Amino acid sequence: MxxxxxxxxxxxxxxxxxxxxxxxxxxxxxxxxxxxxxxxxxxxxxxxxxxxxxxxxxxxxxxxxxxxxxxxxxxxxxxxxxxxSKVISMDPTYKLKSLKTPKKLPEFVQEESISSVLSEEVYSDTFEGQRDKMIMEFLYLTGVRLSELIGLKWKDINLIEDQVKVLGKRQKERIIPITKSLKQNILLYQKVFQERFSKLDGNSYFIVSNKGEQSYPMMIYRIVRQYLDLFAQNTRRSPHLLRHTFATHLLNKGADLNAVKDLLGHANLAATQVYTHNTMEKLKAVFEQAHPKA
Incomplete structure (x- = not known):
């Protein structure tokens, strides 16, 4: 079975x-x-x-x-x-209890550090350099999952309407807006992409290896770690850390929780609410510093 x-x-x-x-x-x-x-x-x-x-x-x-x-x-x-499937009539797991786990807040990269990570001088003008920059920017500025970035094709990116179509978990599509700065850098990346591989069609993968093949998880992990190691002090340096950072920075700036949920492609608010703890810690710090009775 x-x-x-x-x-x-x-x-x-x-x-x-x-x-x-x-x-x-x-x-x-x-x-x-x-x-x-x-x-x-x-x-x-x-x-x-x-x-x-x-x-x-x-x-x-x-x-x-x-x-x-x-x-x-x-x-x-x-x-x-x-x-x-009516193979059994009683569930033997109903008495099993989950183990208690310490609550961990999602880590995120501080704004100053992420600005340094994305600064122009960090990346070379070669295809590899501009591709690496695109990986870092795209993960941070859209909040997409690793698998979503790997599966992304050029036809999914609409630079006329400034949006990208992402295929998420369980084949569920969602639309994410593209910022002006990201759009400009996509155009620059598109130029070096075409120079490197001569042609570009809609079915070409957006992020590729040095040989033009579809990217893979360890490749993205390696690139993300390489650049986060330069500036970020986080224990974990992974593509998912940039997704956490995307959500946390949005909420810290006052973004609506439901809007962040939709951008992340979460099925329910419970998965998104974990990021509000970081926001609450920031609010508490402001309160304690500014309120006369704190």
């Missing part, structure tokens, strides 16, 4: 390849554990007791609470699928 569930995720829910792979690995690990420990041939024959034993084993291995909770979420999704 694991294969059926994976097919459901991939073709019906249209989950990302990363999500599908993670779910598959989690379920295979769980199946291996109950097979070795309890001689149970498949997860659909498990009870609360065996699944709880697996969770305890994960904790004893030293896995973080966040990782264990993610694996538990995989189990819950799988057993809901089995319930809907």
């Amino acid at each position: 694991i294969d059926s569930f994976i097919n459901y995720l991939e073709f019906e829910k249209r989950s990302s390849a990363h999500t599908v792979l993670a779910y598959k690995k989690d379920l295979e690990q769980a199946a291996e554990f109950v097979s070795i420990s309890f001689e149970i041939s498949a997860l659909e024959f498990c009870t609360h007791t065996e699944l709880r034993a697996w969770i305890i084993d994960l904790v004893e291995q030293g896995l973080s609470a966040t990782t264990v909770n993610r694996k538990l979420a995989t189990l819950r999704s799988y057993y809901k699928f089995l319930m809907r």
